[in-house]
Amino acid sequence: MIYDYIVIGAGSAGLSFAALMENKGHSVCLLEAHTIPGGCSSYFERDGYTFDAGATTLSGLKTGRPLRRLIDELNLDLDLVHVDPGIVSVINHKKIHRFSDPQKWNEELSKHFPDVDHKKLWSYFREIEKRGWILTSTFKNIPVRSFKSLFSFLSFKLPTALKTTPELFRSVDSELKKYNIHYQDYLDIIDEMLFITAQNGREETPLLMGAMGLCYPEDTSYAMGGMKAFSESIAKKCSTIFYRHEVQKIIPHENSFTVKTRQGEFEACNVVSTIPFWNHAELFEDQKAKNFFSTKNKPDPSECWSAFMVYLTIPLSPERKDLYFQIHCPQIPNCETKSYFVSLSHPDDKSRSKNGRQVVTISTHSRSSAWLGIDKEIYTRKKEQTSEFILESLKKEFQLQDNDLQNVMTGTPKTFVKYTRRYNGLVGGIPHSIKRNPLEYIIAGSPYKNFYMLGDTQFPGQGIAAVVLGSQNLVNYLN
Ligand SMILES: Cc1cc2nc3c(=O)[nH]c(=O)nc-3n(C[C@H](O)[C@H](O)[C@H](O)COP(=O)(O)OP(=O)(O)OC[C@H]3O[C@@H](n4cnc5c(N)ncnc54)[C@H](O)[C@@H]3O)c2cc1C
Structure with missing residues (x-):
């Protein structure tokens, strides 16, 4: 059989892409090396307990955001509990509760760090976050894959895009400096929150991604049953998953691909790979692809x-x-x-x-x-x-x-x-940094026609919500 799509990897990116494409009527074959779904958002069982292996929190569940859209479109059977406070930061005998409600959060900060205009600072973060979500949820062709979609990117929501672009070049720290914050604990809390969301500290994280990361605890949920329940709920929507099928080679033909595993070969018109960028070098024979996926290439x-x-x-x-x-x-x-x-x-x-x-x-x-x-x-x-x-x-x-x-x-x-x-x-994606060329975020690359990449080493992937957004955008582009 020649499938419409072979998807490599049953992590959050591969599962969501495969389930959404199947839902649109395409034949999809999902190949996963491990024995269970989830990848970094997977689980394992020991002594009768179910442990989350990596990721534990779900975000992007407000109306219009990636996980909400995924759950609604696939009608996923999930029991989610909103977690508020989304994080409790414990620092130097203080417990700082990151409440969802803006006023409660300002009061919590003022209690521990008086004389800072928290309301102004966090309203600004929230405004940037909102603009970020408007751009990502209304412009469904990011990263751009053709001139046509580049043009529509530039013309669509232009005022919001123009207002937001400088925030890709400016760090979170540049904004914090305006507030003369002399509390090291406050700065440390912001730094460490950024490390778990943007994978970088305040001095390098662009304000746009930083604001989105700092506001993510306002939209945090726990899936009853943990990541097992989350990943399995999407896997149930994929009719053709082959576990213990590690892809060894990808052979491109004129109009199709052969994908080889130790258990057998599979054919498809399109391949969507969700494994990390650098994993691909050994999957291709020809030099063109090897060069494309070289570790000398960006991202480092x-x-x-x-x-x-x-x-x-x-x-x-x-x-x-x-x-x-x-x-x-x-x-x-x-x-x-x-x-x-x-x-x-x-x-x-x-x-x-x-x-x-x-x-x-x-x-x-x-x-x-x-x-x-x-x-x-x-x-x-x-x-x-x-x-x-x-x-x-x-x-x-x-x-x-x-x-x-x-x-x-x-x-x-x-x-x-x-x-x-x-x-x-390497996990968690590519650290967001003002030192990176923003075009790397926006333009999708691939060494072959009909070979696409998703996952957390591809923009916009960082965390489950973002890799799901990447999958949703590719589904939109292909349909
Ligand atoms: C410790 C930790 C905590 C995190 N916490 C959170 C959190 O709380 N919330 C959040 O949103 N995000 C969190 N993240 C990030 C999030 O888990 C990942 O960004 C996301 O799950 C990545 O999904 P992915 O599909 O891109 O990649 P992966 O999850 O890595 O999936 C790739 C899949 O491909 C399979 N594979 C690899 N090679 C092959 C091959 N050759 N053939 C076939 N299959 C192959 C792998 O087995 C894997 O299942 C965390 C990550 C870590 C590591």
Whole structure:
């Protein structure tokens, strides 16, 4: 059979693209290397508990935003709970609740950091965020794939686009400087929030992406059943998924492609690949594609992050009402940022919170170079050192005893290589930076006609909502 589309990778990008295209009547074959769907938004089961493997939060659920549109269009069977506060930042004995309601958030900030015009600053962030969403939800051809769509990009919503363009060249810090903020804790909270949303700090993150990232906790939800429920709900809408089918080679023909796996060959008129940019070099034989996907080409992989993960269960506590915490701490050994992100299973989620215990996923930014290609003993020692540091801090912040921590496991960039096949275990996408050429964001490249790329190393992908938006835009372009 010759499919209309072969999709490579059943992460959030591949699942959403395949389900939406099938919904439009196309024949789609989804090939996934792992045994289950989800990729970085996947899960694993141990000792009767279901752990989120990477991503834990869902955003972009307000009307017109990517996940809301996906859920409505595919009629996904999901039980979502809005989480408010979206994040609790814990810093120097302060707990700062990132409330959804603008007034409550201003009051919370004023309580901890008086004499700053929070209302003005955050109204401005919210205005930029709104413009960002207007552009992304009304202009459905980004990144542009033809002159025709470039022209429509320039003519459509021109005033909003013109007003927003300078915010691609200006950093979040340039705006903060106007407010004379002398509270280091406040700046650190903003920095670490940016690291988990834009993958960069305030000095480099463009104001547009920064404002969208800083406002994302206002639109955060928990999926009952965790990421397993989220990814499986989309997978159910894809009739042809082959798991344990790692793509080994892609052979382009004049009007079609052969895609080879160890289990067999597949043919399609179009291929949509959602694996990281640099993974493609080894999938093609010809030099043209190898050059296109070379690591010397942009985006530079050395600028990208991987993650260190700790998974465990802790006793449920009636006092612990919040689900997502960003705990600030001194430099974590073998990691780079000064915080770690803690996600808890919802206490009412009976499929995950059971036996009086809550499931915990902890993540923090780390460089692949700290973990790959090193001696096994050193690797093991580093892993212990990093997880001990995080667990000691967690015990202090959550008032836990040693024996409260059970089912403890860790993950490193090596784990991401094993379970997601991502080049060097790099996750989270390309850090947004004012140093990058904005044309890289806007123009979609590909070495072949009818070969398309999606996912979090392609614009607009960063986080689940953004990779889904990329899929929705490609579906729109192809139909
Ligand atoms: C620790 C962590 C926490 C995060 N937290 C959040 C969060 O809370 N909220 C949020 O929105 N985002 C979060 N993100 C980001 C988000 O998870 C990702 O940006 C998004 O899931 C990426 O989806 P993707 O489809 O582009 O790629 P992936 O999820 O990597 O999917 C690619 C798929 O391709 C498969 N694959 C690879 N090579 C091959 C091959 N040769 N053949 C066949 N299949 C192949 C992989 O197995 C994988 O399933 C987080 C990421 C990490 C790592």
